[in-house]
Amino acid sequence: MTRPLLAFAVACAGIGFSGCVPESGFVEIKRKVALHRSDVLMVNKTAVADFATRESMVIKQPAGMTTLALKRGERVEKLCEFPISKNRLTTVTLTAANALVRCTTQS
Amino acid sequence: MRSGFRCLTLRSQIWSAALLVAVSVAGAPLGAFAADDTQTPLTEFKSQFNEVRKNLEAANGRIQNGARAIEKLSDPQSARKQVDELQALVSEALSIVSDNGDFASLGTKALAYSRSKLEQMRKETRFEDKDRKALEQRWEKITTETEKAVSDLNQAGREFAQLLRVIQTRGDYAKEVLEAESAEAMVKVIQNLANDIRNGSEVLKSFIRTLTPPDA
Numbered sequence: 001m002t003r004p005l006l007a008f009a010v011a012c013a014g015i016g017f018s019g020c021v022p023e024s025g026f027v028e029i030k031r032k033v034a035l036h037r038s039d040v041l042m043v044n045k046t047a048v049a050d051f052a053t054r055e056s057m058v059i060k061q062p063a064g065m066t067t068l069a070l071k072r073g074e075r076v077e078k079l080c081e082f083p084i085s086k087n088r089l090t091t092v093t094l095t096a097a098n099a100l101v102r103c104t105t106q107s
Numbered sequence: 108m109r110s111g112f113r114c115l116t117l118r119s120q121i122w123s124a125a126l127l128v129a130v131s132v133a134g135a136p137l138g139a140f141a142a143d144d145t146q147t148p149l150t151e152f153k154s155q156f157n158e159v160r161k162n163l164e165a166a167n168g169r170i171q172n173g174a175r176a177i178e179k180l181s182d183p184q185s186a187r188k189q190v191d192e193l194q195a196l197v198s199e200a201l202s203i204v205s206d207n208g209d210f211a212s213l214g215t216k217a218l219a220y221s222r223s224k225l226e227q228m229r230k231e232t233r234f235e236d237k238d239r240k241a242l243e244q245r246w247e248k249i250t251t252e253t254e255k256a257v258s259d260l261n262q263a264g265r266e267f268a269q270l271l272r273v274i275q276t277r278g279d280y281a282k283e284v285l286e287a288e289s290a291e292a293m294v295k296v297i298q299n300l301a302n303d304i305r306n307g308s309e310v311l312k313s314f315i316r317t318l319t320p321p322d323a
Contacts, residue, residue: 087198
């Protein structure tokens with residue numbers, strides 16, 4: 001196959017993969033609880049870097065159900081689950097209650 | 108709730124294909140686009156900074172145009188459509204500065220690099236003390252400026268998030284008003300939103316103007 005033809009074939013195949021892009025929204029995570037530097041916040045199993053030192057963060061997420069969890073050492077505590085909608089912001093506030101981290105959501 | 112997908116229009120798909128063909132036919136090796144050896148996370152961050160600022164300014168301009176458009180609306184359907192479009196515009200801007208975006212990650216790398224260079228200069232033994240101190244002071248300045256640039260971008264993210272929150276909440280309220288009251292009252296709610304957007308957008312405009320890349 002000549003080079004331009006091969007390129008065209010690759011491009012056409014690419015349309016199949018790139019024609020649709022996932023819809024996304026945002027989650028704003030507000031921290032109102034002290035965390036250890038070693039604590040890792042997980043959003044859908046992806047670690048959020050440096051969250052323990054930040055008061056808030058805005059993270060882009062694919063539309064759909066999102067799970068927030070806190071990893072302390074080897075233990076992973078699920079905090080909450082909430083929907084993310086296209087082009088919308090969901091605010092999650094982490095607070096302390098009875099020595100546990102609680103999470104409230106507003107979408 | 109299931110994940111949704113937005114399909115590109117046929118025209119944009121054709122453009123994507125054309126672009127891929129052009130790149131392939133040109134035969135440029137992918138390595139030619141890679142950063143050269145002198146590129147550091149800091150220089151990369153600095154070179155992309157002005158582009159990001161331009162994109163944010165452009166997005167903010169489109170948001171202001173959107174605010175002007177909703178003042179002239181007269182029917183609930185176009186009001187709803189305009190609010191959806193505004194949400195999409197603000198989301199586009201927020202994507203640029205979100206904390207898990209490519210640019211935020213580049214900022215984190217640039218800051219780590221700058222801090223490591225500062226640490227290196229503090230411990231440096233190769234140079235005369237006067238020269239070492241000069242380099243240390245230079246890296247102290249660069250580190251402070253990089254910290255400010257990264258922090259300002261975080262602030263921009265929070266401002267766009269706040270704007271998105273205002274638009275979506277007023278949009279939701281307008282929907283409720285349409286159901287409980289009248290189409291006229293609903294349109295009024297959306298028209299009033301123009302003021303909130305204009306105020307938020309003006310704050311952003313001034314803020315974006317002050318964004319300055321580190322002087323490295």
